[in-house]
Amino acid sequence: MPTLSRFLLFVFIASSFKIGSSIEVHVINALPRGSAPMEIRCNSRSTNLDAKQLKSGDDYRWIVQKERATYLCAALWVNKIASWHGFQPRRDANQKSVFWLVKENGFFLGFDNSSWVKKSTWESE
Numbered sequence: 001m002p003t004l005s006r007f008l009l010f011v012f013i014a015s016s017f018k019i020g021s022s023i024e025v026h027v028i029n030a031l032p033r034g035s036a037p038m039e040i041r042c043n044s045r046s047t048n049l050d051a052k053q054l055k056s057g058d059d060y061r062w063i064v065q066k067e068r069a070t071y072l073c074a075a076l077w078v079n080k081i082a083s084w085h086g087f088q089p090r091r092d093a094n095q096k097s098v099f100w101l102v103k104e105n106g107f108f109l110g111f112d113n114s115s116w117v118k119k120s121t122w123e124s125e
């Protein structure tokens with residue numbers, strides 16, 4: 001097979017297997033406007049992301065690379081705490097993006113930033 005055809009075949013196969021594709025995870029603070037910022041920190045076994053302060057309306061995002069490890073997130077807001085799986089390979093690995101909407105009544109998961117399923121709640125300290 002000519003070199004160019006071989007190259008194009010390789011590109012086609014590589015893109016159909018999404019080699020090197022990464023997934024963007026968002027955590028959107030949808031707590032009441034003007035309320036205290038929420039503190040959040042997410043880690044996988046091999047990646048420690050910096051702790052962040054999110055104001056109402058902020059969209060915090062990070063990229064999950066090929067490793068596809070589970071990310072555990074912990075959050076603190078006023079006198080409430082929460083922890084949840086921000087990224088879970090079995091649940092999320094086939095998505096392009098993972099969105100978390102954080103509200104007073106809990107943590108909502110969506111893959112298109114418009115339809116949401118409640119997955120977790122705040123606990124009082």
Ligand SMILES: *[C@@H]1O[C@H](CO)[C@@H](O)[C@H](O)[C@H]1NC(C)=O
Pocket residue numbers: 113
């Ligand atoms: C998610 O949806 C909100 C509200 O419609 C919009 O303001 C925001 O830009 C969207 N974010 C992304 C990353 O699509």
